[in-house]
Amino acid sequence: MNTSVPPLPRIPVTIICVSNDVVVLNACLQRSVNEGRTTAPLTELIVIENADKQFSTAGAALNYGVGQARNAVCAFVHQDVFLHSLARLEEAAAYLLSHPEEGLIGAIGIDRAGNLRGQVRDRVIVSGTKADSSIDVESLDEVLFMATTPQLREEPLSEDSELAWHAYAVEYGARMRRLGKGVSAVNIPLTHNSLTINLALLTEAHEHVARLYPELTPLMTTCGVIGGERPRTLPHLLERNRWRLRWLKASWRAYKVRKQVDRRRLVLSDIRFDVDIAMERAGVDRLSVTNVCDMEFVDRSLGNGIRLPRRGRQLTFRAMSIDEVEGLPSTDLDTGSQLFTNLTAEYLSRIGRRLTTPDQLIGYDQAIGFWLLTGPVTARRPDAWQQKSARPLGVA
Numbered sequence: 001m002n003t004s005v006p007p008l009p010r011i012p013v014t015i016i017c018v019s020n021d022v023v024v025l026n027a028c029l030q031r032s033v034n035e036g037r038t039t040a041p042l043t044e045l046i047v048i049e050n051a052d053k054q055f056s057t058a059g060a061a062l063n064y065g066v067g068q069a070r071n072a073v074c075a076f077v078h079q080d081v082f083l084h085s086l087a088r089l090e091e092a093a094a095y096l097l098s099h100p101e102e103g104l105i106g107a108i109g110i111d112r113a114g115n116l117r118g119q120v121r122d123r124v125i126v127s128g129t130k131a132d133s134s135i136d137v138e139s140l141d142e143v144l145f146m147a148t149t150p151q152l153r154e155e156p157l158s159e160d161s162e163l164a165w166h167a168y169a170v171e172y173g174a175r176m177r178r179l180g181k182g183v184s185a186v187n188i189p190l191t192h193n194s195l196t197i198n199l200a201l202l203t204e205a206h207e208h209v210a211r212l213y214p215e216l217t218p219l220m221t222t223c224g225v226i227g228g229e230r231p232r233t234l235p236h237l238l239e240r241n242r243w244r245l246r247w248l249k250a251s252w253r254a255y256k257v258r259k260q261v262d263r264r265r266l267v268l269s270d271i272r273f274d275v276d277i278a279m280e281r282a283g284v285d286r287l288s289v290t291n292v293c294d295m296e297f298v299d300r301s302l303g304n305g306i307r308l309p310r311r312g313r314q315l316t317f318r319a320m321s322i323d324e325v326e327g328l329p330s331t332d333l334d335t336g337s338q339l340f341t342n343l344t345a346e347y348l349s350r351i352g353r354r355l356t357t358p359d360q361l362i363g364y365d366q367a368i369g370f371w372l373l374t375g376p377v378t379a380r381r382p383d384a385w386q387q388k389s390a391r392p393l394g395v396a
Contacts (some may be wrong), residue, residue, distance in 0.1 A: 010090035011097060012042035014074045014149065016065035018058060020051045025079040027309050028193050036086035043086050044070060058142075058168045059157035066152045072097060075146040076169070082308060084189040084301040092186045095134065096146060102134070103176025106145035106169065107188040109137030110220045118185030121302055122192050123272040125341050125368050126291040126319060130299055134184035138220040142169045143192050155179075165198065166205035170221050174213040189301035191317060193308050197273075246366065254364045254392040257345050266392050267385045270365040271341065271373075277382040279313050282337075284377045289339045291319040292347050322347050326354060337377035343370040364392075 015033065019025045025047065033045045046065045048055065055061035062076050073093035083089060096105055108118035108128050116128035117135040120143065129135075158171050173183040202223060210217050210227035217227025250268045257266075271278075279287060291302070303319035325333075325340070334357045343351070348362065348370050361373040361381075384390060 008091045009094040009098070010040075010087060011073065011094045012040065012044070012071045013086075013089050013093045013146070014065075014069035014071040015043065015045045015077050015089075016048065016062055016069070016074055017045065017077050017079050018048045018050050018055070018061040018065075019079040020049075021079065022049075022051075024193075024195070028080045028082045029077055032081075032083040033086065036083065040086035040090055042071070043090060057159050057161060057163060058165045059159040059163065062168075063152075063156045063159065066149060066156065069149050072149050073146055074149050074152055075144060076142070077144045078142070078192065078194075080193045080195065081143060082191040082193060082306060084191070084299075084304065084306075088188055088301065092146060092188050095186060096148060099134075099182075101182055102184055103151070103179065103181025104140060104145060104147050104169070104173050104183045105134065105186050106140035107143060107185065107190055108222070109135075109140040109183070109185040110222050111135070111137050112220060114220055116222070118187070119299055119302075120190050120192055121291065121317065121319075123194060124275055124289045124291075124315070124317075124339060125272055126293055126298060126302060128185075130297050131185050131187045134182075134186050137183055137185050139170045139173050139222070140183060140185065141222040142167075144188060144190060145169045145172075147172070160208065162208040163205050164201050166202045166223075167209055167221070167226075170219070170226070171209050171212065174209060174216050174219065177216060178213065187299060189299040191302070191306065191308065193310065195276075195310065248393065250364055250366055250392070253366070254362075257348060257362065257370070265361050267361060267363045267381070268365065268390050268392060269363045269385060270368060271339065271363055271371045272368065274382055274384065275339065276311050276313075277384070278373070278377055279337075280311075281382050282377045282379045284337045284379075285313045286316075287313070287337045287339055287377060288316045289318070289341065290325065291317070291342045292322055292325055292340055292351070293319055293342050295319070295321040295324075322350055326350060328354075330354065330356060334374075337375040338373070339377075340372040340374075341368070343372060345370065348372060 046068055048061045048065050066074055108120050111117050117137050119128040119130045157168055206226045219226040254266050298319055305318045307316045333354055357374050359375055359378045361378045363371045
């Protein structure tokens with residue numbers, strides 16, 4: 001008896017990207033599309049070159065790309081994204097066409113409770129929850145979102161100058177909600193190899209969305225809450241010491257692993273933002289990154305060992321279960337500079353038992369949990385890790 005699962009329907013997609021850095025584009029999005037063309041020959045990539053700033057808003061540039069699209073669904077994707085599966089992108093497009101009640105879908109968004117839905121690799125961390133089916137969200141992140149080409153020509157993205165380069169997917173999703181359509185996260189595996197954080201005029205863009213859609217506020221986004229009551233301003237003394245509460249909470253979590261590691265080798269840090277500085281400070285140009293996850297809830301496409309450049313250095317990525325990591329030969333675990341992320345205290349303990357290298361540094365951040373850095377990359381700590389806020393309570 002044939003028990004094979006029939007393939008999911010797929011349709012070609014027009015991928016549209018605004019680029020201001022051809023090096024980043026070629027290393028990430030362009031490369032991933034080139035490598036995936038054999039499985040999706042009719043999916044096209046339209047690059048809108050904007051290094052000279054001929055387009056003043058994201059909406060204007062992306063709408064120009066929609067005018068050139070040959071396929072029935074357009075996907076708007078950042079230049080620093082590596083798509084792990086064009087087939088999965090085409091499956092998402094087929095889902096969108098077969099569900100006219102959906103106005104917008106994307107790779108990752110946030111629900112009303114503040115939970116990330118959909119799953120991506122954000123720099124060196126796997127973030128979100130795998131969406132085996134579509135998951136209703138409040139808004140979608142701009143890293144990748146999709147709509148049908150006919151809809152986009154009838155209802156184009158906003159070209160309002162107050163949005164500029166922020167919240168254009170959020171605004172479009174709010175517009176679809178007002179029209180009675182859905183906004184959902186779906187399973188499109190990708191790595192967002194972001195090198196910068198652009199917050200310029202983000203507050204102004206959010207305030208503009210709040211004015212346009214007051215009935216939808218407060219509106220959750222991956223960059224904060226739009227509308228609703230403004231957070232109460234704390235007295236100056238309390239505001240100035242807010243970091244101490246975060247530090248105490250993080251110190252308590254780090255304290256719980258004190259028996260597994262010399263406390264002098266603990267640091268409070270979000271490694272997503274410090275990994276480049278750590279590599280530069282140690283003079284390391286290669287780093288192996290392993291996301292240690294419950295693979296029942298993580299897309300296997302994220303674990304294929306891709307290599308991506310970051311600021312002239314080379315990072316190799318894979319996603320594995322803790323059992324798979326424990327099954328690796330010791331030479332794999334103890335060779336070169338390694339970063340293990342998405343760790344629980346239990347995972348940290350199990351990996352620590354396998355390591356023989358004395359060069360180990362454990363990190364913790366409330367947003368991402370524990371991480372473990374080993375090998376030459378630990379030789380010299382970034383200056384920020386020497387600050388009191390980065391040292392758990394009780395560490396000299």
